[in-house]
Amino acid sequence: MAYLYLLAAIALEIAGTFCLKLSNGFANPVPTFLVFVFYGLMNVPFILALASLPLSVVYAIWSGVGLMAAAALGFAYFEEPITTARVVFLGITFTGVVGLAVSLQHSA
Template structure:
């Protein structure tokens, strides 16, 4: 582990960079817009870098569940706030289940390394 980065800080950065990369993916217009496409690549690269730092101390299953699950929740929120996309009741329930799953993994599971 890099001496300046705590595993959960690294994972948080990985999630935030992934969400930012996904926002630029939306803006890339199927890779036809050069700047958003380039920024998407940079942010996804940073996301994977920080995910690898997190994996030095957090089990893969836990880290990936948090990275993917919280990424989905934040992208859904970003889609609503920035892009005006809406979720129906089933979508909101699904996002709620994802959040519940991440909370259960981190509070009740003995698998999570703290």
């Protein structure tokens, strides 16, 4: 169940990050408002995930997956350039997130 909470926290964080870009520096009121809604709601499942999982693993997975999703949104929706360096470093991030998740399973 803790991983479902973590997944919900990640989804809300990604929605908040997407709205950050859409807010255009507070110029667009609806996405600006939604930033606060999504980031505020994100804390509920995040805290529930922390009740069962170690902070280091939860935070690393949450931030790593959020970073990779933000990059994917940037590439797909905002037409940011996909460079070799970005792909390589996203791959390193992915490896780190998977490694931490696997290490949690082996330490239990």
